Amino acid sequence: MAGNILTPLNVWGNFNIPNQPSAQVLSESANEDFNVTELHIDGRETSCGKVKIHAIEVSRVGILNSPSLLIISSLDEGPDFNHAYYFAEEGYRVLMIDLRGKTEEKFYTEYPDNISYANYSESKDNLLKIDNDVTSTCWYEWANAARYAAEYIKNSSGDKKFGALGIGKGAGILWQTLAFNDNFACAAFVGDTGWRAYNGIFKFSNLESPQFSDESLKFISGLDPQSYSKHVKCPCFVVSATNSPENDCDRAYDTLSRIDASAYRALDYSVGYIEGVKWSEFDDLKIFFKEYMTVGGKKGLPNEMDISAAAEDGKIKVTVVPDEKDLVSVTVYAAENIVNPAHRTWLPVTALNAEGGKYIAEYIPYYKSGAAFFFAKAVYGNGFTMSSYIISKKFTEKDIPVNHKDLIIFSGRNKGSETVFSPIRADGGSYVEGKDREVRIAEGPMGIEGVTAAGGLTSYKVNAEKYRPGEYSILMFDVCSQETTDFKVILKTKDETGTEYSAKTSISGGNVWYNVKFEMSKFKTAEGMVLKTYEELFSISFSCEKKFLINNVIWV
Numbered sequence: 001m002a003g004n005i006l007t008p009l010n011v012w013g014n015f016n017i018p019n020q021p022s023a024q025v026l027s028e029s030a031n032e033d034f035n036v037t038e039l040h041i042d043g044r045e046t047s048c049g050k051v052k053i054h055a056i057e058v059s060r061v062g063i064l065n066s067p068s069l070l071i072i073s074s075l076d077e078g079p080d081f082n083h084a085y086y087f088a089e090e091g092y093r094v095l096m097i098d099l100r101g102k103t104e105e106k107f108y109t110e111y112p113d114n115i116s117y118a119n120y121s122e123s124k125d126n127l128l129k130i131d132n133d134v135t136s137t138c139w140y141e142w143a144n145a146a147r148y149a150a151e152y153i154k155n156s157s158g159d160k161k162f163g164a165l166g167i168g169k170g171a172g173i174l175w176q177t178l179a180f181n182d183n184f185a186c187a188a189f190v191g192d193t194g195w196r197a198y199n200g201i202f203k204f205s206n207l208e209s210p211q212f213s214d215e216s217l218k219f220i221s222g223l224d225p226q227s228y229s230k231h232v233k234c235p236c237f238v239v240s241a242t243n244s245p246e247n248d249c250d251r252a253y254d255t256l257s258r259i260d261a262s263a264y265r266a267l268d269y270s271v272g273y274i275e276g277v278k279w280s281e282f283d284d285l286k287i288f289f290k291e292y293m294t295v296g297g298k299k300g301l302p303n304e305m306d307i308s309a310a311a312e313d314g315k316i317k318v319t320v321v322p323d324e325k326d327l328v329s330v331t332v333y334a335a336e337n338i339v340n341p342a343h344r345t346w347l348p349v350t351a352l353n354a355e356g357g358k359y360i361a362e363y364i365p366y367y368k369s370g371a372a373f374f375f376a377k378a379v380y381g382n383g384f385t386m387s388s389y390i391i392s393k394k395f396t397e398k399d400i401p402v403n404h405k406d407l408i409i410f411s412g413r414n415k416g417s418e419t420v421f422s423p424i425r426a427d428g429g430s431y432v433e434g435k436d437r438e439v440r441i442a443e444g445p446m447g448i449e450g451v452t453a454a455g456g457l458t459s460y461k462v463n464a465e466k467y468r469p470g471e472y473s474i475l476m477f478d479v480c481s482q483e484t485t486d487f488k489v490i491l492k493t494k495d496e497t498g499t500e501y502s503a504k505t506s507i508s509g510g511n512v513w514y515n516v517k518f519e520m521s522k523f524k525t526a527e528g529m530v531l532k533t534y535e536e537l538f539s540i541s542f543s544c545e546k547k548f549l550i551n552n553v554i555w556v
Contacts, residue, residue, distance in 0.1 A: 074168025175225035194225030366466030456543030
């Protein structure tokens, strides 16, 4: 098969596991709440030995015959016990597999020497590289190991169907694992939905059809999730960060929409998040898994939404048609014309109920933007939230005659506008942000609310022309911290790799709001170079070593 462009059917259509995978217990422990077992599950036999798949099994003490949930952890970070405990608390028997391969930890998945490229530490810089065919890649080995783990769950669960969750790059592996496999009751994905070979080729960029190399074509047709989703038959739920540079949110629905037409599918966006998603998004997963895996489910999750947009009367009119059963609210999110989805800022626009099950939102973009992007998010009575796919609406200056800019980055008076910020992720932090690291609104001095996140806040809002400051603008904001601290603001130019200019001020602490003003000349590089222009402004970040709140962030 060397050199061939393989399809999912070629790779996995005749896949079989010759013997039931067995497992060796590495350690066991228990407390008043959970039983925890570390295992090595037998994987495939190679010419140099057998793959030994590292797994963590967690279940609630005293609960028998629990439905099983397979979790494929993020390859960047490995297993997070918080994820396992979260679902075990809900009554699931959780088997979380760690496919990274060799690490400095005591136990890890062991790949024989002839497939050492399956060790993530060796392959992470060459994930799109295919030397021969797709069966000689790290992705194939990871999916192979996941299939063996799934077979182990099936056998140890008495052939009952089970659920699955893929996190980060583990979500990409899960798409491959599901194809041509009828053992799954449902599956959820937090992260990878494919299109990796399209890196830099954005859905709404109006580029001509890209010309791919033979190697890229092999990856697209034989490994990328969008090629596998059409072979998936179980209900699927995708949670996607809107600002991930790796996982293109514009294309997330394109992958999901390819699953078998008879299967339920749902999508939700974690608005403003970059590296991962909000921890609260896991509540959606909890509802989804209960629907398809436990007694008491099957009450019916909401159907997909339709969304459309038209330029009317100097505004963009966005029409949403949601499933109205048990509907609580509909919010439309709007972004200016930034074709790279990782660099957009999404602002909430209230959608008002109209006749015929339609919800209408009106948005006034900057007249020179040329296009705006929209999606809708619906909230239901059971707590489930789901989003529509993302659409783009082009317009001319005649369509939008009002020439105005918006120099407010954030104001606590604008409810929901905290979505202009993304959390600055801590080194080694979970792919799914802990609650303390989420962007959130909190009350400060005099009962005035501000926005915060434990690691700091970043916004791309200044990247769009509508929000870019004028030549002589001054940055002004209010900040409070109960402790004395240095507070830093960083302006980055051009893109993620652009130059950083920072300004710093000292805050005395206490129950008081401090007003801070930074002129352009206050922003300097580490070498002392002064910022000369806002024209290439890309992002703005706020951080300090103590807990803080900011409010009324504005250019004046």
